[in-house]
Amino acid sequence: MYIKKIAVVAVLVISVVTAKAQSDLSFYHLGELTPQNNLFNPVFFPDADFYVSLPGISGISTNLNNSFNYNDIFSAVEGTDSVRFDPEGLLSTMKSGDRLSFNGSVSLLQVGFHLGQAGAIQLFANERVKSSFYYPKHMLEYLLHGNGDFIDQEVVENNLRGGLSYYREYGVGYSRQLTVLGSKKLRVGIRAKFLQGFLQAQVDEDAYVSFLTDAESFNVRISTNQPVLHTAGFDTMDEDGYLISNANKGFGVDIGADMEITPKLKVAFSINDIGSINWKEGVKNYELIESEATFGGLDLRDLDEAGDILSDTLEQLFDYEETTNSFKSKLNTRIFASGAYQVLPNGTVTGTIMTRNDLGKQSFTYGVGYTHKVGRMLTVSTTVSKKPSQGFAIGGGFGARLGFMQVYTSIDNVIGFTDIRKMQNINMRFGINFLFGRFSNKKQEDADTDKTPRVKPVKEKISPFPDEYDLDHLEIIDN
Structure with a gap:
C-alpha cells in the first residue's frame, strides 16, 4: 500500500538526518566572512569586489534539531556489552511538542559584485531539503503502556504534524547603503527567489486523533x-x-x-524564506473517509512486528479517498535579530535570537559568540547556543583567505564529538569560495580622497609702528 511506502520514506529520512546536524548560529556569527552568510541576511557581503562560488564545493550544509540522544533510546544490559530498546526511558525524556527537523542545502552557483560604493548584486541557485516530524508522545504512551491505564479516559494527540520538502531556488539579491539620522549608516537588502518543487509530503496542521477505551468491553474508539x-x-x-x-x-x-x-555597535535584522510552492504535478492526496472507528485492541509487544500490525489495522479500519487536487506548501520562515559590539580592535561579541516557523509552531534558538580577525587571512569564531528542548552547546568556525581562494567550515557542537551516544546535534558546514579584490581597502582609499586638503597656515606679519600711523600706502619689501 502507498501508506507503507510513505512510512518507509519517513524512516529513511529520520535515519539519514540523525547522523547529521547543525544550528546556524556558529556560522552566522562569522558575520560577512563568506558569500554563504548572505543566506541569513541579504545585506551581508564578503570583503571582495567580486566573488564566485562553484557548484558543490562552495557550500554544503545540514541542520538537525532533536530532543533526545542515543542513551535515551537504548540502555545497557547489565553484565553484557549489549543494549536494549528502552521505551520508558525514551518517553520520560520526551516532551509534548518535541520534534526532529532537518534542513540541508547545496550551493549550485553564487556570484556577487558591487555597484559603486553603495550597492551590491548577488545571483544564486541552491538545492534545498527540509523535513520536520513532531513526536506524538501521547499516542506513543497509549500504544506502549496499553489502554489499561486509560479506561473511560480520552487520550487526544494533536501533534500529528510532519512534512518533507525538496526544491530548488534561483534568485537575485540587491542591497544598498543609506545614510540616515544625520550620519548613521543603514544597509537594506532583498533577495527574490523563484522556487522549483520536486518532492513534498505533509499532513494538515490541525490534524488530531483521539483514543477512548470502553470500561465494559475494553474496545477502543478512535476518532479523527x-x-x-x-x-x-x-x-x-x-x-x-x-x-x-x-x-x-x-x-x-x-x-x-x-x-x-x-562606531562599535551594530544591529541586524532579517526575515528569510517568506513564500510558498504550488504543487500541481505528480500530486496524490489521501483523505480519510470515516472520522470514527472501533476495534478490539492491538498486541504490540513484539516491537519487530508493531509497525506492520499498526499499519494493517489502520488500513482495515479507515478507508481513504485518493485525489490529485493541487495544494500549497509554505516555506519555513526564519527570523534573525542580532547585536554586535566591538570589544577589541579585531574582536567582536555578537548576541543573536533566531525564531523559526515550523509547521505552524514557533521555536527559538539563542546564542552568544565571539569573532576575532587574525590579520587579513584568518577569521575565527566561537559560539554558545541554546536550542529548543536541548542544553547548551559550544561550537565554532573559521575562514581562511589564501589569495583569491577562501576555505571555511563551522561546527556547532564540538563537545558532542567526545561521546556520540550523548550527542543531540552536530554541525558540519564547509566550502571553498573564490574572492577577488578587497572592497574595504577601496572604501578607505575613497575616504582618504574625500578629506579636505590641509592648508598651510600663513604667519601674520606684525608692524613695529602704532596703529594710529596710516602706512597702508607704503610698499612692504621682503628681504
Missing part, C-alpha cells in the same frame, strides 16, 4: 478530524526532465537590514 496527507513527486521523480523543470512552482523572498548605531 479526517486529516489529509498531501504528497507530490513520489511517483514522478524518475521521469525525464522532472528534476529540471515541472509544474510545481513558487516564489519566495528574504529581506534584511543592519545599522551602525555607534
